Structure formats: C-alpha cells, structure tokens
Amino acid sequence: xxxxxxxxxxxxxxxxxxxxxxxxxxxxxxxxxxxxxxxxxxxxxxxxxxxxxxxxxxxxxxxxxxxxxxxxxxxxxxxxxxxxxxxxxxxxxxxxxxxxxxxxxxxxxxxxxxxxxxxxxxxxxxxxxxxxxxxxxxxxxxxxxxxxxxxxxxxxxxxxxxxxxxxxxxxxxxxxxxxxxxxxxxxxxxxxxxxxxxxxxx
Numbered sequence: 001x002x003x004x005x006x007x008x009x010x011x012x013x014x015x016x017x018x019x020x021x022x023x024x025x026x027x028x029x030x031x032x033x034x035x036x037x038x039x040x041x042x043x044x045x046x047x048x049x050x051x052x053x054x055x056x057x058x059x060x061x062x063x064x065x066x067x068x069x070x071x072x073x074x075x076x077x078x079x080x081x082x083x084x085x086x087x088x089x090x091x092x093x094x095x096x097x098x099x100x101x102x103x104x105x106x107x108x109x110x111x112x113x114x115x116x117x118x119x120x121x122x123x124x125x126x127x128x129x130x131x132x133x134x135x136x137x138x139x140x141x142x143x144x145x146x147x148x149x150x151x152x153x154x155x156x157x158x159x160x161x162x163x164x165x166x167x168x169x170x171x172x173x174x175x176x177x178x179x180x181x182x183x184x185x186x187x188x189x190x191x192x193x194x195x196x197x198x199x200x201x202x
Contacts, residue, residue, distance in 0.1 A: 062198075063184055063198035063199060063200045064197075064198075064199055064200070065199070065200050066079050066080070066081065066082065066199070066200070066201070067079070067080065068199075070187065070197045070199055071111075071197075072187055072188065072189050072195050072196065072197040073112075073189040073194075073195040074110065074111045074112030074113075074116075074189065075108065075109070075110065075111065075112070075116070075187070075189050076108070076109040076111055077106065077107070077108055077187045077197065077199070078106070078107040079104060079105070079106055079185060079199045079201075080105040080106065080107060080166070081104075081105040082102065082103070082104055082105075082201050083102075083103045083105075084100055084101065084102060084103070084178055084179070085097070085100075085101040085103050086100065086101065087101070088101055088103060088138055088141050088142035088168075088170055089138075089141030089142060089144050090141075090144055090145065090146050090147075090148060091146065092146070094141070095137060095138050095141035095142075097138070097172050098172050099172055099173050099174045099175055099177075099178065100172075100173055100174070100175040100178035100179070101135075101138060101170050101171065101172055101173075101178070102125070102170070102171045102173060102178050102183075102201075103142055103168055103169075103170050104123070104168065104169045104170070104171075104185060104201075105166070105167075105168055106123070106154075106166070106167060106168070106169055107164060107165070107166045108122075108154075108159065108164065108165055108166075109162075109163070109164040110159045110160065110161055110162065110163055110164075111161070111162070112161055113161055114161065115158050115159060115160045115161065116158070116159050116190070117156055117157065117158050117159075118154060118156075118157050118158075118159055118165075119136075119154060119155060119156050119157075119191065120134040120135075120136045120139045120154045120155060120169055121133070121134065121136075121191055122154070122187060122188050122189075122190075122191070123154075123169045123185060123186070123187060124185075124186045124188075125171050125173070125183055125184070125185060125186070125201075126183070126184045126185075126186050126198070127177065127180060127182055127183050127184070128182070131186075132171055132173060132177070133171075134169050134170065134171055135170050135171060135172045136155055138170035138172060139153060139154055139155065139167075139168060139169050139170045140153045140155050141170075142168040142170045143167050143168050151167065152165045152166055152167030153167060154167050154168075154169055181202045182202075183201045183202070184198050184199065184200055184201060185198070185199040185200075185201060186198055187199065
C-alpha cells in the first residue's frame with residue numbers, strides 16, 4: 001500500500017508540474033499574439049498619416065485670374081479689371097497718388113447667413129514676401145461720382161446675406177511696383193483674415 005501511495009503521489013505531482021509547464025508555454029504564445037496585435041494599430045496609423053500628406057499639398061492656395069470668381073469661405077470675390085492712374089475721384093477735387101495708383105474693380109458677394117461688414121482691409125497686394133495695404137482714402141475717392149456721392153466704398157460697408165456689391169479698391173505704390181507683372185491680390189473673409197484666397201493681376 002505504501003508503494004502504491006508513493007507512486008500515486010508522484011504521478012499527481014508530475015501532472016501538476018506538466019500542467020504548469022504547458023500553461024506557461026500557452027501563456028507565452030498568447031502574450032506574443034497580444035504583442036503582435038498591439039503592433040498592428042500603430043502600423044495602420046502610420047499608413048493613415050502617409051495617406052493624408054498628398055491631401056495637405058492639394059489644399060495650398062491656387063490663384064485665379066481676372067474675371068474668375070473665387071470662393072473664400074462664405075464670400076465670393078471677382079476681380080473685374082485693373083488699371084493704373086495718377087489720381088482718382090471727381091475731376092473737380094481728385095485724390096492724387098504719391099507714387100502710382102493701382103485701381104482694382106472688385107465684386108464681392110456674401111453667401112453666408114449673417115451680415116458682413118466689409119472694408120478695404122479685406123484686400124492686400126502681395127509680391128513675393130512683401131505685402132501692400134489698400135489706401136482707404138483713395139478707395140473712397142475712387143468710388144465717388146462727379147456729383148460727390150459715394151456709392152460702394154468698401155469702407156466699413158455692411159453687406160447682408162445674398163447681397164452683392166461692386167466697387168473700387170486702390171493701392172498707392174512705387175511706380176516700378178505698380179507696373180510689376182508678378183503682383184497678386186489677396187482677399188480674405190474678415191478683418192482678421194481667417195481664410196484667404198489669391199487672384200493674379202496679370
């Protein structure tokens with residue numbers, strides 16, 4: 001009986017040890033599988049980031065030409081024409097340029113749901129890294145008729161939804177800059193310029 005008891009105890013201990021070994025090996029496989037599964041989402045995230053890179057490049061500003069409508073947010077801009085001048089306004093009391101005036105004939109439409117107060121500061125000229133601001137006094141004078149009445153001056157003018165206004169925006173520039181062929185008009189949705197677009201002058 002003692003021999004059988006010893007043999008039985010030995011067999012039970014052997015089975016426990018064998019079970020522990022099998023469990024350890026099985027656990028190792030699961031942990032390795034878990035590690036592999038954890039690695040997979042990281043690789044897909046990298047792939048997603050790579051896929052978005054071409055899209056970001058496509059979102060860069062594309063300049064349009066004269067006569068082409070440009071949508072910027074809820075605003076629609078059209079540059080109808082460009083001319084150079086030494087003075088603007090009524091012939092009786094004109095406003096004279098310090099250098100050379102670039103006079104832009106612009107149409108603006110509000111496609112948003114709220115009224116927008118538009119100003120000459122919505123328009124800037126760009127040439128390389130340089131930025132040129134509009135002349136608000138000259139712009140107001142350019143929109144003044146011979147009778148002295150000012151129509152669309154682009155000076156703190158409120159434009160309701162679905163309304164469209166047309167007027168002139170004037171820049172006083174050095175003559176060589178005014179005659180440059182690489183000038184672009186930058187338009188924006190608000191005074192702070194949260195969204196912008198570009199229009200070629202030539």
